[in-house]
Amino acid sequence: xxxxxxxxxxxxxxxxxxxxxxxxxxxxxxxxxxxxxxxxxxxxxxxxxxxxxxxxxxxxxxxxxxxxxxxxxxxxxxxxxxxxxxxxxxxxxxxxxxxxxxxxxxxxxxxxxxxxxx
Amino acid sequence: xxxxxxxxxxxxxxxxxxxxxxxxxxxxxxxxxxxxxxxxxxxxxxxxxxxxxxxxxxxxxxxxxxxxxxxxxxxxxxxxxxxxxxxxxxxxxxxxxxxxxxxxxxxx
Numbered sequence: 466x467x468x469x470x471x472x473x474x475x476x477x478x479x480x481x482x483x484x485x486x487x488x489x490x491x492x493x494x495x496x497x498x499x500x501x502x503x504x505x506x507x508x509x510x511x512x513x514x515x516x517x518x519x520x521x522x523x524x525x526x527x528x529x530x531x532x533x534x535x536x537x538x539x540x541x542x543x544x545x546x547x548x549x550x551x552x553x554x555x556x557x558x559x560x561x562x563x564x565x566x567x568x569x570x571x572x573x574x575x576x577x578x579x580x581x582x583x
Numbered sequence: 584x585x586x587x588x589x590x591x592x593x594x595x596x597x598x599x600x601x602x603x604x605x606x607x608x609x610x611x612x613x614x615x616x617x618x619x620x621x622x623x624x625x626x627x628x629x630x631x632x633x634x635x636x637x638x639x640x641x642x643x644x645x646x647x648x649x650x651x652x653x654x655x656x657x658x659x660x661x662x663x664x665x666x667x668x669x670x671x672x673x674x675x676x677x678x679x680x681x682x683x684x685x686x687x688x689x690x691x
Contacts, residue, residue: 508683509681558627560626572617572629575626576626
């Protein structure tokens with residue numbers, strides 16, 4: 466089945482630094498990928514839709530200059546958390562859509578990246 | 584995008600059948616219903632997807648009534664390893680909004 470690889474799985478950084486998270490679709494091409502954020506004991510919150518070759522579409526309340534998304538190829542999307550602060554500490558999860566046998570899109574998720582900002 | 588409502592939590596015992604119902608009153612004609620499972624500190628994992636009536640795979644069944652305003656995920660004979668959060672989502676084109684999910688706790 467479809468596999469999405471996300472890296473790194475854990476990252477700890479100092480306040481003010483930038484962190485890049487990679488999301489790769491390993492065995493299929495994904496023109497669209499999605500980035501989610503999840504706080505402890507809460508549901509996933511959609512941050513943005515990453516479109517190959519064009520600008521990402523951000524959800525309301527998500528700062529596009531804070532969370533830079535680059536979808537340079539059909540198999541790779543990156544999320545860069547710029548000038549990270551402790552409140553950016555969270556679990557970031559990417560996903561890519563693959564067409565199921567029923568004809569609808571099925572999201573395959575990466576394993577997630579735990580960001581801790583000191 | 585259709586909003587979904589699920590019970591916040593459920594308890595069960597090993598070997599029992601568990602049914603989790605999700606209501607989605609404003610589901611659109613083209614929307615599919617998809618269920619995901621999530622363990623702590625992991626990405627969600629696809630369980631099953633359906634459009635109408637009943638769908639069954641090796642891990643679960645999905646029951647969808649004719650009006651499609653709700654759906655029920657059925658997990659046969661749960662084990663301790665089925666303890667997780669289960670999410671019901673509706674949509675068609677990939678942009679899916681997660682509700683609160685149902686936290687299932689399976690006890691020995």
